[in-house]
Amino acid sequence: MPSTDTPVSFESNHQEAAQALAAAQSRYITNNPLSKKQHERAVEALPGGNTRTLLHTSPFPLCMKHGKATSVWDEDGHKYTDFVGELSAGLYGHSHPLIRTTILSTFDQIGLSLGSTTVYEARYASLLCERFKLERVRMANTGTEANLHALAAARHFTGKRKVVVFTGGYHGACFSFGGGKPAANTADKEDFVVVQRYGDQQAAAEAERVIEMTAKEGEGGGLAAVLVEGMQGAGGCLPGSKEFLLRVQEAAKKAGAVFILDEVMTSRLAPNGLGQEMGLSPDLVTLGKYLGGGFSFGAFGGRKEIMDSVYDPRVKGSLAHSGTFNNNTMTMCAGYAGLKEVFTEEICVEFNKVGDDLRDRLNEMAKGTKLSFTGRGSLIGLHFREDGTLESQERADLRDLFWFEMLEEGFWITRRGFIAMMLNTPKDELDRFVDAVGKFLERHAAIMAA
Numbered sequence: 001m002p003s004t005d006t007p008v009s010f011e012s013n014h015q016e017a018a019q020a021l022a023a024a025q026s027r028y029i030t031n032n033p034l035s036k037k038q039h040e041r042a043v044e045a046l047p048g049g050n051t052r053t054l055l056h057t058s059p060f061p062l063c064m065k066h067g068k069a070t071s072v073w074d075e076d077g078h079k080y081t082d083f084v085g086e087l088s089a090g091l092y093g094h095s096h097p098l099i100r101t102t103i104l105s106t107f108d109q110i111g112l113s114l115g116s117t118t119v120y121e122a123r124y125a126s127l128l129c130e131r132f133k134l135e136r137v138r139m140a141n142t143g144t145e146a147n148l149h150a151l152a153a154a155r156h157f158t159g160k161r162k163v164v165v166f167t168g169g170y171h172g173a174c175f176s177f178g179g180g181k182p183a184a185n186t187a188d189k190e191d192f193v194v195v196q197r198y199g200d201q202q203a204a205a206e207a208e209r210v211i212e213m214t215a216k217e218g219e220g221g222g223l224a225a226v227l228v229e230g231m232q233g234a235g236g237c238l239p240g241s242k243e244f245l246l247r248v249q250e251a252a253k254k255a256g257a258v259f260i261l262d263e264v265m266t267s268r269l270a271p272n273g274l275g276q277e278m279g280l281s282p283d284l285v286t287l288g289k290y291l292g293g294g295f296s297f298g299a300f301g302g303r304k305e306i307m308d309s310v311y312d313p314r315v316k317g318s319l320a321h322s323g324t325f326n327n328n329t330m331t332m333c334a335g336y337a338g339l340k341e342v343f344t345e346e347i348c349v350e351f352n353k354v355g356d357d358l359r360d361r362l363n364e365m366a367k368g369t370k371l372s373f374t375g376r377g378s379l380i381g382l383h384f385r386e387d388g389t390l391e392s393q394e395r396a397d398l399r400d401l402f403w404f405e406m407l408e409e410g411f412w413i414t415r416r417g418f419i420a421m422m423l424n425t426p427k428d429e430l431d432r433f434v435d436a437v438g439k440f441l442e443r444h445a446a447i448m449a450a
């Protein structure tokens with residue numbers, strides 16, 4: 001972007017941004033009458049017209065009508081390159097041919113859920129164990145559930161209750177720790193102790209202190225688990241350093257707690273998951289998202305000593321882990337086909353290189369501006385900050401402006417600033433995106449300068 005533009009003063013920067021945002025929002029309203037109408041209908045049955053809070057956007061959300069390959073079309077007929085990627089679950093795109101034939105053949109030859117154990121779940125369990133270096137695994141329906149059961153396992157195994165987590169951590173609908181504290185709807189809220197920093201050496205030192213202290217608390221607590229993401233996904237695509245993760249793991253083990261690595265989002269970032277890439281050996285790992293082959297999915301697994309003693313129904317006193325759809329045939333077969341045939345270890349490496357390359361190009365383009373890109377491989381976080389560093393004040397107005405204007409350019413991006421790439425997104429579209437970001441920065445050079 002041109003560096004010749006002089007940044008405007010703080011007040012006029014905010015004023016100019018507000019004007020640009022108001023204009024962009026007004027174009028959005030004009031351009032999307034059918035989405036607006038649909039929203040007005042939806043509020044009659046769904047609170048706020050919504051059944052998934054993240055997808056709510058003001059003044060109304062875009063309503064998508066259909067998707068094909070790596071594109072989506074909205075009700076008003078606009079076409080977008082899909083960078084939402086179903087928040088990382090949409091890895092295979094909307095119509096991968098192998099996923100399609102697997103779904104059809106599963107329906108025709110196996111049928112929907114059989115209400116019994118099947119070879120399909122055991123076959124997929126073996127593949128998951130092999131791929132992610134787990135001794136045992138159990139399936140669930142979502143990443144949230146996977147974490148719920150992994151925590152139950154840790155509590156049962158240790159006989160303790162407390163769980164250490166990190167600020168900005170997200171482990172599911174009822175396990176959210178943004179802003180340094182459990183969200184109001186956190187399950188077993190009183191049991192969580194939140195470390196107030198994530199990712200670096202300072203955070204590791206703080207975690208060591210909190211873990212040790214929590215483990216010492218005898219009454220009504222004691223430490224059952226440490227739960228952490230290798231890269232905070234919902235928290236903004238912020239990777240934890242290897243040293244940080246190793247130190248947290250070490251502290252957890254020293255305290256006798258179960259070390260749970262949440263790989264619901266990150267398992268796609270390296271051939272055997274991010275934990276393996278970082279040299280970690282978690283006691284339990286949680287999985288989800290794309291591993292359902294496009295269907296709802298969660299899984300948790302790891303050391304057999306824990307998994308068998310907690311969940312083997314032949315073991316006296318073991319926990320029941322139920323779920324009508326845990327082994328549903330569609331997910332077991334589509335998930336298996338995707339992981340075995342499509343997202344092989346080789347493809348995983350290649351795909352994430354494309355993401356790294358894209359992020360590098362974007363960061364190069366955005367140098368000296370308020371915009372920066374974080375993440376790893378195929379997951380990219382977008383940040384709008386006053387002086388371009390992650391420590392400075394966030395600029396939600398600029399983030400919204402960017403979102404409205406990227407929609408106009410035909411890119412479907414999560415409003416909070418998250419890109420989860422899909423396999424086989426055409427290179428031309430990635431180039432076109434870099435170009436669109438460049439033009440955005442040029443168009444708003446004065447307000448975007450750091």
Ligand code: PMP
Nearest residue numbers: 142143144170171172233264265
């Ligand atoms: N853990 C992490 C790290 C996640 O990113 C998510 C979902 N964004 C979850 C758990 C929860 O998964 P689900 O939405 O399938 O319940």
